Amino acid sequence: MTGPLPTQLLPDTAEVTADGALRIGGCDVAELAERFGTPLFVYDEAHLRARCREAVAAFGDGVAYASKAFLCLAMARLAHEEGLQLDVATGGELHVALTAGVPADRLVLHGNNKSLAELRAARQAGVGRVVVDSFDELERLAALHAEDGLVPRVLVRATPGVEAHTHDFVKTGQVDSKFGFGVASGDAARAVALAGDAPSVELVGVHMHIGSQVFVADFFHQAVEVVAPWVRELDLPELSIGGGLGVAYVKGEAAPTITEWASSVLSGCRDAGIRARVLAEPGRAIVAQAAVTIYTVGTIKEIAGVRTYLSIDGGMSDNPRPVLYGSGYETALLRDVAAERPRRVTVVGKHCESGDVLVRDAQVPVGTAVGDLLFTPVTGAYGHSMGSNYNKVTRPPVVFVADGAAREVVRRETLDDLLRNDVL
Numbered sequence: 459m460t461g462p463l464p465t466q467l468l469p470d471t472a473e474v475t476a477d478g479a480l481r482i483g484g485c486d487v488a489e490l491a492e493r494f495g496t497p498l499f500v501y502d503e504a505h506l507r508a509r510c511r512e513a514v515a516a517f518g519d520g521v522a523y524a525s526k527a528f529l530c531l532a533m534a535r536l537a538h539e540e541g542l543q544l545d546v547a548t549g550g551e552l553h554v555a556l557t558a559g560v561p562a563d564r565l566v567l568h569g570n571n572k573s574l575a576e577l578r579a580a581r582q583a584g585v586g587r588v589v590v591d592s593f594d595e596l597e598r599l600a601a602l603h604a605e606d607g608l609v610p611r612v613l614v615r616a617t618p619g620v621e622a623h624t625h626d627f628v629k630t631g632q633v634d635s636k637f638g639f640g641v642a643s644g645d646a647a648r649a650v651a652l653a654g655d656a657p658s659v660e661l662v663g664v665h666m667h668i669g670s671q672v673f674v675a676d677f678f679h680q681a682v683e684v685v686a687p688w689v690r691e692l693d694l695p696e697l698s699i700g701g702g703l704g705v706a707y708v709k710g711e712a713a714p715t716i717t718e719w720a721s722s723v724l725s726g727c728r729d730a731g732i733r734a735r736v737l738a739e740p741g742r743a744i745v746a747q748a749a750v751t752i753y754t755v756g757t758i759k760e761i762a763g764v765r766t767y768l769s770i771d772g773g774m775s776d777n778p779r780p781v782l783y784g785s786g787y788e789t790a791l792l793r794d795v796a797a798e799r800p801r802r803v804t805v806v807g808k809h810c811e812s813g814d815v816l817v818r819d820a821q822v823p824v825g826t827a828v829g830d831l832l833f834t835p836v837t838g839a840y841g842h843s844m845g846s847n848y849n850k851v852t853r854p855p856v857v858f859v860a861d862g863a864a865r866e867v868v869r870r871e872t873l874d875d876l877l878r879n880d881v882l
């Protein structure tokens with residue numbers, strides 16, 4: 459898009475100074491790039507805390523942060539401090555959350571293929587909830603119960619068959635899904651009955667998650683209506699509507715706030731006669747707009763009559779979303795955030811792969827040059843967490859900024875880190 463970067467895509471405490479510089483959390487972002495190098499993730503801590511508080515205020519106790527969106531020790535601790543539970547989807551996420559000091563009973567364990575070892579670790583730690591995703595998992599839980607007699611609280615994950623209009627890869631509530639138990643097939647009812655009778659688990663509710671980057675509250679209402687009959691009949695104490703609230707990534711997009719989402723979902727539940735406590739698991743809506751990623755422009759290649767490639771020093775290893783889902787991002791220059799952006803370029807990464815495109819149709823200021831610091835806003839969710847070491851590129855650091863101070867919460871990987879697990 460031409461025109462300056464829409465500032466509503468920036469984190470809460472972002473300011474664009476009179477001379478066009480960007481400050482977040484009272485820190486000059488260009489100075490952070492100088493100090494920590496690029497690529498660099500900068501997270502606005504006040505923004506993160508504000509979204510966590512908003513979620514707790516909107517849903518009450520029981521709302522969990524979906525840690526897959528962005529997880530490190532500092533984030534796990536922050537979400538816990540602000541009163542959120544944490545959704546962990548693997549033994550790895552469980553380990554990070556526990557290491558951060560989050561009490562196990564504040565954790566919700568997810569996963570469509572939890573191993574015996576993951577289930578054992580989670581139960582023995584005393585996780586608050588296990589969201590059961592398959593009949594095999596119910597058998598594993600029974601086998602573990604025979605070993606140690608522990609009885610975890612569980613929710614049964616149902617797939618309500620609602621097609622939320624979002625990218626195919628992040629759609630999870632439809633009939634053809636690897637997640638949960640289908641409602642239409644009767645599997646969900648069977649799983650609820652089995653879990654209700656099993657001495658190895660304590661059934662406390664039903665869970666669903668209809669997809670991610672969902673903007674329309676209607677989809678949540680449809681899903682609630684599908685599962686409402688059991689929740690009413692069984693009088694289960696809890697219903698989790700999962701996560702999925704979308705956020706604006708580019709100019710012209712608008713998303714409901716967490717408060718608006720919650721009030722719409724909660725009134726939908728009341729209308730469906732649900733008396734259960736309604737839980738939710740937002741990920742993206744908590745962290746996406748809290749961060750920006752800073753890159754340095756390394757080469758600019760104009761192919762006459764075709765396009766201009768502008769290469770930055772990161773790419774699909776720190777943000778694979780454009781490659782995976784065709785996701786769009788805005789770009790701007792740190793030296794003049796308020797500048798008009800009339801020049802069309804394709805921002806690409808440094809990986810040995812033609813598909814390593816960060817922003818296909820990016821608009822940048824006319825004088826954009828090698829050495830400029832370029833940034834993409836709204837990179838707080840599923841960027842760092844889905845990053846890789848492709849081409850042995852070292853992962854960028856993560857810096858939290860607040861009240862004029864910056865703290866590195868994930869340090870930059872070193873070349874030696876790349877060899878840590880190699881054996882000769």
Ligand code: LLP
Pocket residue numbers: 524526527545568628667669670671700701702703739740741742743779783839840844
């Ligand atoms: N709960 C469950 C069970 C989930 O599977 C997910 C996300 C969430 C909560 C959080 O959803 P959120 O509020 O963040 O939409 N990598 C994709 C998104 C994958 C989402 C996977 N599950 C992306 O970058 O768009």
